[in-house]
Amino acid sequence: MSEGEVVVLNFWPSMFGARVIMALEEKGVKFEYKEEDVFGQKTDLLLQSNPVHKKIPVLIHNGKPVCESNIIVEYIDEVWKDDKTPSLLPSDPYHKAQSRFWTDFIDKKTFFI
Ligand SMILES: N[C@@H](CCC(=O)N[C@@H](CS)C(=O)NCC(=O)O)C(=O)O
Structure with a gap:
């Protein structure tokens, strides 16, 4: 599948950024970093791309x-969906709920910058 132009800010x-980089690498998607x-000074690109949270x-x-x-991560999983790359989230609803529980745990309980 053609990946088009992919840029990561x-x-x-950042562990949140690492989550995105790992997902792209698991899927084999090439991207500009x-x-x-x-x-410090946030770029106009960041401010325009994420005007709500910046x-x-x-x-x-x-x-x-x-x-x-x-x-x-869910967007990456849905866009780059093919037989050659692993699915990042389980399809089974219960397993998906478990996965989301641990993602939520990491967001709320782990140290981050
Ligand atoms: N819930 C967000 C958290 C992102 C976040 O906290 N990013 C931090 C860096 S780790 C940030 O950009 N901070 C800049 C600021 O707060 O102005 C996500 O999962 O993407």
């Missing part, structure tokens, strides 16, 4: 931004 120590200084990570796919790491 990130801040390298753009580092943001989230504690946070990384942001995935920009063919010019269209997707924000929030968990939403990005």
Whole structure:
């Protein structure tokens, strides 16, 4: 499947950004990486791409931004769906609920910057 233009706005120590990078790498999607200084001057691209939260990570796919790491991972899983790459989320509803529980646990209980 053609991946189109994929850009990731990130801040390298971010576990939220790492989640997105890992998903793209699992799927074998090539992307352009753009580092943001989230504690300094944010770029116009970040502010325009995520005007609500003004946070990384942001995935920009063919010019269209997707924000929030968990939403990005689900987007990646749905867009790059084929027989050659693994599915990131289980299809079984119970297993999917378990996966979302642990994702939520990580978001709420682990240290992050
Ligand atoms: N819920 C968001 C959290 C993203 C987040 O907290 N990003 C931080 C870096 S780890 C950020 O951009 N902070 C800049 C700010 O708060 O202005 C997600 O999952 O993507």
